[in-house]
Amino acid sequence: MKPSQARNFLFLILCGMAIAALMIPGAIVSIDTRSAYALWESGHLFLFFVASHLVCVVYPPLLHRTLAAQLVSLLGGVLLCALAVEGLQSVISGKALELTDIIGDVTGTVLFLSFHYRRQAKRYFFLHGSALLLAGFVLWPVVCFFSDEMLARSQFPLLADFETPFEKSRFEGKTGSGALTTDQAFHGRRSLRLALLPGPWSGMTMKYFPSDWRGYSQFYFAVYNPGTDVVSLEISIQDAAYRHGNKPFSDCFSQKIDLPAGCWTRVQIPLVEVQKGPRTREMDLSNVVGLGFFVDKEKRPLTLYLDTIGLE
Secondary structure, three states: OOHHHHHHHHHHHHHHHHHHHHHHHOOOOOOOOHHHHHHHHOOOHHHHHHHHHHHHHHHHHHHHOHHHHHHHHHHHHHHHHHHHHHHHHHHOOOOOOHHHHHHHHHOOOHHHHHHOOOOOOOHHHHHHHHHHHHHHHHHHHHHHHHHHHHHHHHOOOEEEEEOOHHHHHEEEEHHHHHEEOOOOOOOOOOEEEEEEEEEEEEEEEEOOOOOOOOOOOEEEEEEEEEOOOOOOEEEEEEEHHHHHOOOOOHOOEEEEEEEEEEEEEEEEEEHHHHOOOOOOOOOOOOOOEEEEEEEEEEEEOEEEEEEEEEEE
């Protein structure tokens, strides 16, 4: 086998591996960290880089056209293939079509052309610049999530103090949003401002933090109520058995706390109580996966501030 044939065969194998990697995890393998999931998502870039090379191997005259013609031809093919891959991925792994995936597909093709013309940096400056910008956009979540995961490990047993820009990404919620602010702070300069929508069970859940709480005696956090009325805040603490077992709300720890108006409240909850929270079992403190902060039946939008969440 000639060197060029061996190289092309290797590219074909890599293309197949990339397709398999994009399909398998969602259906079979559980991806536990945000950075690993973001890296899996960025596999679209790698797949279409390799696929673009294979297209040019199968049809060499394409590389003898103008750059504009190459872009139009490859990107047109990319969009068709992207829709096919997304459709197949939704069937196999249950993942819905996302615009960011298509952007990753396009980025892979642009990166391939930039690599092909790497010796002509000045002539194709716009192409190389676009490739770098697109690659940065696609890979930025990987960098952000990995940085925050490393920070979370170094901070532990502090779970969050909101002094760094990526800590708000540890929270998720459909009925509320979080933003870092210097308006209020229990400790340091910043806190997390929770903007909660009116309606039943409005709030946010902290999902990304070290999960092994064994060896500690208390969970604590500080919350500020800027309003003029007392607010009843519901705290829920969930382990993996609750999250993945489709269990009733009574199977996790929950506690209501009344927050006086216009001041900070520091809440301390013994982990012995947390462990005994579920009605039918003991909570697994070696695998805590969620912290919920909710209010119920609010008639108006509500703002609260969270700070210094941790264990001691």
